[in-house]
Amino acid sequence: xxxxxxxxxxxxxxxxxxxxxxxxxxxxxxxxxxxxxxxxxxxxxxxxxxxxxxxxxxxxxxxxxxxxxxxxxxxxxxxxxxxxxxxxxxxxxxxxxxxxxxxxxxxxxxxxxxxxxxxxxxxxxxxxxxxxxxxxxxxxxxxxxxxxxxxxxxxxxxxxxxxxxxxxxxxxxxxxxxxxxxxxxxxxxxxxxxxxxxxxxxxxxxxxxxxxxxxxxxxxxxxxxxxxxxxxxxxxxxxxxxxxxxxxxxxxxxxxxxxxxxxxxxxxxxxxxxxxxxxxxxxxxxxxxxxxxxxxxxxxxxxxxxxxxxxxxxxxxxxxxxxxxxxxxxxxxxxxxxxxxxxxx
Numbered sequence: 001x002x003x004x005x006x007x008x009x010x011x012x013x014x015x016x017x018x019x020x021x022x023x024x025x026x027x028x029x030x031x032x033x034x035x036x037x038x039x040x041x042x043x044x045x046x047x048x049x050x051x052x053x054x055x056x057x058x059x060x061x062x063x064x065x066x067x068x069x070x071x072x073x074x075x076x077x078x079x080x081x082x083x084x085x086x087x088x089x090x091x092x093x094x095x096x097x098x099x100x101x102x103x104x105x106x107x108x109x110x111x112x113x114x115x116x117x118x119x120x121x122x123x124x125x126x127x128x129x130x131x132x133x134x135x136x137x138x139x140x141x142x143x144x145x146x147x148x149x150x151x152x153x154x155x156x157x158x159x160x161x162x163x164x165x166x167x168x169x170x171x172x173x174x175x176x177x178x179x180x181x182x183x184x185x186x187x188x189x190x191x192x193x194x195x196x197x198x199x200x201x202x203x204x205x206x207x208x209x210x211x212x213x214x215x216x217x218x219x220x221x222x223x224x225x226x227x228x229x230x231x232x233x234x235x236x237x238x239x240x241x242x243x244x245x246x247x248x249x250x251x252x253x254x255x256x257x258x259x260x261x262x263x264x265x266x267x268x269x270x271x272x273x274x275x276x277x278x279x280x281x282x283x284x285x286x287x288x289x290x291x292x293x294x295x296x297x298x299x300x301x302x303x304x305x306x307x308x309x310x311x312x313x314x315x316x317x318x319x320x321x322x323x324x325x326x327x328x329x330x331x332x333x334x335x336x337x338x339x340x341x342x343x344x345x
Contacts, residue, residue, distance in 0.1 A: 001281060003213045006307065007298045008319055015150050016332035019162045023184040027327055027334040031318045033310035033341030038321050043182050043335055046292075050249060052195030054290075055241040057234065059177040059254045060200040062168035064136065065143030067155075072097065073106035073114075080109070081146055083124055083174060083206055084227070085135050092124045094207060101125065110142040136171055146174050148210055148331050150297075163331070172204035172227065178294045178331045179252035199237045203228040203254040203275075212299040223276040223301065228258040232270040238287065239268075247289040253302050256309070259287040279305040281312050284344060291338045295322060295329040310338040 020026050028041040030049065041049075050056060066082040078101070081094040095101060095117075105117040107127070115127040129135055145155035145163055155163070165180035166188075192198060208224030215221050238259075241248055250256040261275035262268055263286040278301060291309055296302040307315045318336065327334045 016328040019332040029336045032339045053246040055197045060169040061173040062171040063173045065139045066174040067144040067146045068109045070109035175205040177252040177254045199234040201258045203258040223278045225276040229272045230262040235270040249290040250288040281308045283308045311341045
C-alpha cells in the first residue's frame, strides 16, 4: 500500500492544544469494524460500551521529563530529548544543534551537569552522563515534559499532571499513552463496580510515534524500537477472558502493540522485550477485540494500525465524519472506540 492512502487534510484549529477541563469530558466516536456504523457519544459514558466480564488493559508507563536545554562546551546551543535510559550513566537521545555533535563532544545541560557524546546510532546519540546522581533525578530537576511537536505551548505544571495518566507507574516514556488520559479514578472505579476487569502492560513510548512515514511504499518503512513488558498476571487475565467468551479491550495503540508483540510466535507469552512491530492492513490480530484510541496524524504508522484493526475505508469515513463534526484531534483530543473487523481474525 502507498503512504498517500493514509493522508488527509486536518484543519489546524481541530488540533487540541489543551485537554478538556475534566479528564473524562472528551467526546467519543464509536466505530463498528464490521458494519461500519458510526455513532457520536461522550467518553463519560464509556461504562455503557464495556460489558461485565470484559478485560480492560492499560499501559502504565510514566512520561519522563526528557527534554533538556544546554550547550556544547564550545558554546553552541543544543536541545536533547532523552529517548531511552540505558544504564545509570548512559542515555540514547535526539540532539538538536546547528551542527551535529561528534563523538568526544562535551555537552553542558542547565549549567548543572555535563555529558559526553560517545557514539551515534542512526538518528540517536549515545551520551555518557557525568554525574553521581540518578539520571531520573537529573531529568526531574532540570528537564521538561516533552509535549508533542504539534502542541505550540511549552509544558507547564498543568501539563505535568494532565499529560500523564492517573495510573502511570513505570517511568520511561517520552510520550504519553494518550488514550489513557481520558480515564479518571471515578471512571475506572465505575468500570470495576460493573464487573469489568482491569490489567496492565508497559510500553515505553518513543519520540518516533510522532514521525510520519516518509517512504512511498509503506513496506519500506523502518519502525523505531520500544521496550515493553507483559506481566504473567495480565496474561492469565487475558486467557480467562477469552475462555469465557468475553472481549479484551486495549486502551491505546501502545497496549495493542505490546500484546501483539508478545504474541508474535503465535501464542501470547508473558515477559519483557523490545519491539519494532509495524501493523498494517492485512495483519491478523491475535489478542485485542476492541480498541480505545485517540485520532492520529496523517501518514502515521498509528493511522495504518487502526486502519488494519477496523478497516481502511471505515477509518477513512470515521475521520471525515470526525472532521465534519469538529472532534478534537491528537494527544489532548477526543477518543474513538473501535470494534475489530472480523476480517482481521
